[in-house]
Amino acid sequence: MSSAYAHPHPRLSSVTSAASSPTASSSRFSLPSAATLVTASKAGTGQRPNIYDRNLNKTRVAEVSGSAFSFLFSEVVQYTQKRVSGINDLERRLNTLGYRVGIRVLELMIWRAESSSKAPKREIRLLPSLMSIHTHVWRAVFGRPADALEKSVENADEYMIIDNDPLVERHISVPKDLSQLSCSSFTAGIVEAVLDGLGLPARVTAHSTPTAQYPNRTTVLIKLEKSVLEREELLK
Amino acid sequence: MAIFGLWVINKAGGLVYQRNFADGLAQLTSNEYLVLAGTLHGIHAITSRLSPIPGSSSGAQVIEGETFKMTILLTATGTKFVLLTSIAEPSADGTLQKVYDAYADAVMKNPFHTPEMPIRSDGFEQRITALIGDGRTS
Structure with a gap:
């Protein structure tokens, strides 16, 4: 610097x-x-x-054009699609690209937190970390917090972040033969990188869960590694 | 007043999107629509050279019949939007601009659309439905 x-x-x-x-x-x-x-x-x-x-700390004027981003992301998806053999492969590659963004997002957020508050805090517990991703990471990347953070009823190691109208998919219409694909895998990659960086390794995937009101609604599923839950147990 | 139909013609003269709204015009077969779009493309190319003032010209913007008119919007990239409406329809130009908006958003920013190929995008369909609906305007 x-x-x-x-x-x-x-x-x-x-x-x-x-x-x-x-x-x-x-x-x-x-x-x-x-x-x-x-x-x-x-x-x-x-x-x-x-x-x-x-x-780096002026967040108000650091916003970029949504249209420009949509065109760029569209090209990213097209470029990636030409180089993969299936939907899983495409999602994995988008995830990897998002991961590279996520590493930088976390670094930038910590940098901003350090210089803006008198007592900068690093999240070490699971729930505050997830809340911070739901609110702060989403606001830093997409300009608004996500719509919900839920805990899976069936599996103790699964959490879900729900976005009713994800920015990356706003102009994307997935054709029927690729209906399983969720371009929010990119977002999942960002979340995975932030969780990794905070010392909470997890596998993160994105799934389309449309409703009548929100046709683009997307769930980002976080499956935490066993070690994370074991450590949480010890910290209690 | 009514909006009967919308066409999108790519820069090579191919019909990439065609949809009917209000009843009123005779239905054509898809092949006839293709021929009509290609012919219109050719006519438009010639009319754009007709201008008495030297330099580039917009070409034909409105073609009017006794019972209907077609309003043509030529974009900077050569894509043409054609709206078939009743004669008295005042919103044709405004609607075409909004269709162009929807096209820029839901078609050009969609990674699964191939340029110059027929438009199959749910997002575009929804935007057009929201914009024109059943084609009846006031």
């Missing part, structure tokens, strides 16, 4: 004050050169700082 952020975290100041901005020494990294970045941003809307120098 560098001094380029407007308000670096006080704990980081001594380490970073001497370091130069990452774009100034960009030849060491595989980043576009500083000159192209500056001209690109100037050509747009005047004097906006380039993306590497933006403040």
Whole structure:
């Protein structure tokens, strides 16, 4: 991290004050050169700082266009679909892509929590972690909390996060011959990565559970590993 | 006043979507619809070169008969939306814009749609149903 952020975290100041901005020494990294970045941003809307120098804690202006995301995600699904042999394989690959996003989401959320609150907290228990995914991860990624968090009646190790109108599937109509497919596997990957990062390994899958009112309703099923439940038992 | 039908013609002149709403026009076979769409595509291409002012022209926008009219919306990418309505229907242009909206959302952002191929998307059907319904406007 560098001094380029407007308000670096006080704990980081001594380490970073001497370091130069990452774009100034960009030849060491595989980043576009500083000159192209500056001209690109100037050509747009005047004097906006380039993306590497933006403040990570400003969540209000960090939102991206929903349409742009839909087009990108559509291409992601098409690209993936060309390289797989079946629905399971496609879901697994989308899950893997989501996992890569989830790792970064968790890091970003912890970074934001550290600099915004006086007593940043790291979730270690199961239920608060799940609540935090339901509320904070969803808000960070999709702009609003998920619609429900439920515990399975049959299996003690299963929890479900329910989204009535998932953003990633808003414009997707799955054809009948792929009716088993849920593109929210991408979301499941994000959840899996966050749970892994919090030390609560689990297998996460997504399933379409449409209702008359919400045709896109999706359930993200979390199946926790045995070790997690055993540890919860000890912490009680 | 009524909306009778909606066509979507791809940039090569193929009919990729056709749906009827209000009764009133004679029904054609699917083959006749294809021929009609292809012919309209050709006519539109010629009319767009007819303009007395040099430069690009929109081509035919409305073709009117005694009992019905067809309103044509040409998009920047060459896709044409054609709405068949009664003569007095005032909402044709607005409806076409909304159809274009629905097409951009439910067809172009759907990873399971192949560009230039017939539209089979439940999301698009639902949006059109919500927009036009049974085609009776006031």
